[in-house]
Amino acid sequence: MDIKxxxxxxxTALLCICSPIKAQKNMELTAxxxxxxxxxxxxxxxxxxxxxxTIDEGLxxxxxxxxxxxxxSQLYAYTGFPRSLNALGQLQKVVTDRxxxxxxxxxxxxxxILPKDFNSLQEGTKIQTQLTGKPFSYDFSKREDYxxxxxxxxxxxxxxxxxxxxxxxxxxxxxxxxKGCESQLRAHVRGAYNMGVSLEELRSIPDILATYVGxxxxxxxxxxxxxxxxxxxxxxxxxxxxxxxxxxxxxxxAKYFIGNSYLQRIGEGEIPMANVxxxxxCRNNWHIHHKTGQILIAVGGRGWYQExxxxxxxxxxxxxxxxxxxxxxxHGAAKDSWFQHIAFSIPVEGASTEWLEEVDDTxxxxxP
Numbered sequence: 001m002d003i004k005x006x007x008x009x010x011x012t013a014l015l016c017i018c019s020p021i022k023a024q025k026n027m028e029l030t031a032x033x034x035x036x037x038x039x040x041x042x043x044x045x046x047x048x049x050x051x052x053x054t055i056d057e058g059l060x061x062x063x064x065x066x067x068x069x070x071x072x073s074q075l076y077a078y079t080g081f082p083r084s085l086n087a088l089g090q091l092q093k094v095v096t097d098r099x100x101x102x103x104x105x106x107x108x109x110x111x112x113i114l115p116k117d118f119n120s121l122q123e124g125t126k127i128q129t130q131l132t133g134k135p136f137s138y139d140f141s142k143r144e145d146y147x148x149x150x151x152x153x154x155x156x157x158x159x160x161x162x163x164x165x166x167x168x169x170x171x172x173x174x175x176x177x178x179k180g181c182e183s184q185l186r187a188h189v190r191g192a193y194n195m196g197v198s199l200e201e202l203r204s205i206p207d208i209l210a211t212y213v214g215x216x217x218x219x220x221x222x223x224x225x226x227x228x229x230x231x232x233x234x235x236x237x238x239x240x241x242x243x244x245x246x247x248x249x250x251x252x253x254a255k256y257f258i259g260n261s262y263l264q265r266i267g268e269g270e271i272p273m274a275n276v277x278x279x280x281x282c283r284n285n286w287h288i289h290h291k292t293g294q295i296l297i298a299v300g301g302r303g304w305y306q307e308x309x310x311x312x313x314x315x316x317x318x319x320x321x322x323x324x325x326x327x328x329x330x331h332g333a334a335k336d337s338w339f340q341h342i343a344f345s346i347p348v349e350g351a352s353t354e355w356l357e358e359v360d361d362t363x364x365x366x367x368p
Contacts, residue, residue, distance in 0.1 A: 028200040029169075031061045034208050036071055036166060037173040041213035043072060043087040044079045044177035051087060054212055055094045064108025065095055070161040071170045077152045078174050111161045121146070124154025127164070131191040168192035173205060176221035177213055185220060189228040199229065215246075215338075246277050256285045256355045259333075266342065273344040278303065282339075283332020283364065286356040289325055292348040296321040296331060296341045303339030304367060305331040312367060315341065330359050334367065 029037065035058030042051040055068060068091055076084035098105045114120075128149055129135050138145040157167060172192050175185045192202060202225050210218035226232065247264025250257065259282030264275040278301075286308065296305065298315040305321045306312040308328035313321065315331070323329055333339035345351070 028198070028204040029208065032063055033166070033169050033201065034204075035061050035063050036067075036170050037205050037208040038212035039068060039087075040071060040075060040170040040173040041177040041209050041217055043075055043083055044174040045213055045217070046083055046086070047213070048086060048090055050212070052090045052094055055091055056098070059094070059098070059105055062106075064106045065091065066108030066110045066161050067166075069110065070159060071166075074156050074162070074167060074170060075174050077156065078171060079178065109161065111159045114155065114158060118158065120150040120154030120158075122154075123158055124149040124152065127153040127157050131164070131168070131194055132187070133190065133194055163196075165192070165196040168195045168197055169201075169205065172202075172221065173209060173213075176205075176209060176224070177217045182220065182224065185224040186228050189224050193228075202229075247275060250276070253284075256287070257332075258283055258285075258358060271344055271346060273342060275299075276341055276343055278333035278339045280333055280337055281335045281364075283359050284330055285358050286328055286330050288328050288354045288356070289323065289345065289351070290354060291325055291351040292345045293325045293327075294323040294343060294345045296323065296343050298339070298341045300338070300340035302334040302337040303332055303341065304334060305329065315339070328356065332359075335365065 035054070038054045039051065039058055042048075042054055058068060059065070069088065072084055072087045072091060075087070095105055125135075131153070138148065157164065162170070168188060168191050172185065172188045175181050175188055189202065193199065206218040206222040206225070209221055246262045248262065250261040250263040253261075253263075260279045261282050261284075262277040264277075266273040266275055283304070296315070296319075298317055298319040298321075300317055303315040304312045305315055306329060307323075313319075314334075315321065321331070331341070
C-alpha cells in the first residue's frame, strides 16, 4: 500500500467536514416535567424514533395520554402543523402498541370544549400579560398580535389539561430545539419563571435536553437562562453539523482521557477511521503509537496538539497533523471550546499504542 498516497486521498476527502456533541447533570424537575421537556424537544427537532420511546417512557412515569396530546397540540403554534401532526401520530402509535402488549395506559381527560361565551381575546390578553410581566402588543402586525392573544394564549392556554407552568416548560424546551429563535427563547425563559417554574427547575431543563435531545439544544437553553437571570455563562458552544453523529461515550478509553470524549466509527474500509469529540478541557494522556503513525484532521471547534519537547499547535477546522510513529504526544480540546477531529492510522502488523502520564493541569490551563 502506498501510505503517502492513501493519506493524501483520505485528507482531501475529509478536509471540509464539521460536526456536533453531549452532556448530563442532576435534575430538579419532577419526573413529569422531565418527560414533557424531552417530548417537546424531540417534537421540535423532528426526531420521531426517539420521540416514540420517550413518549412511552413518559407514560410509564405518570403522564397521561391527554397531557401528552395537549402538549403536542399546543406545539403546532411554535413548531408548525407538520411537526405537531407527526408527533401526535407517534403518540397514537405508542398507545396502540401498548394496548396490543397489554400495558396499562392512563388516558386522562382531554378537557371540555370552550364555552360559547368564552372571550378568547380578553382571556388571552390577560394570560399574555402575566407571562411577559407587562402588557404587550405587536403593533407591526395586528393579525399576528390577535393570533397570539386570542388563539395561542386564549384558546389553547385556556384548556385545564396542562397548567401554565407545564405549558412554559413545553414551550421553552421546544424553542431551544429550534435554530435561530434565541430572542423568543429568552422571552419564554422569563415567561416560565413568571408562570411558576422555579430557577432551579429552569436550570434543569438544559440537562434534560442534553440527555434526550442534543447538546446544541441544551446549550441554547443554558445560554438563554443565564442571559435572562444575569448569571455568568461560559461560551464554547457544541459544534452543529449533521454530517457525522457524535457517537457514544468513549468508555473503552476513558481512563486515558481527562474529561469526557465521544467516538463515532467512520466507514468500513481497510483504514479504520474515527470521529472523536472532546468536551471543553478534555484531552488524552501523553501517548506513543508504535510501528505506525496517525493523521488528525480537525473538523470542528478548537483544540491542541503537542509533541514532547515542542510547543503546542493550535488546531481549528482544516488543520491536519501528521504524527510519526514512536513520537510522544497528546491532543484534545481547548479549555473554552468543544473540539472534534477525525483520526486514522495505516494498519501495520504489531502496531500498538502506549499510554503514558496525564497532561499536567497547571501547564494545560496556561494555554489560551
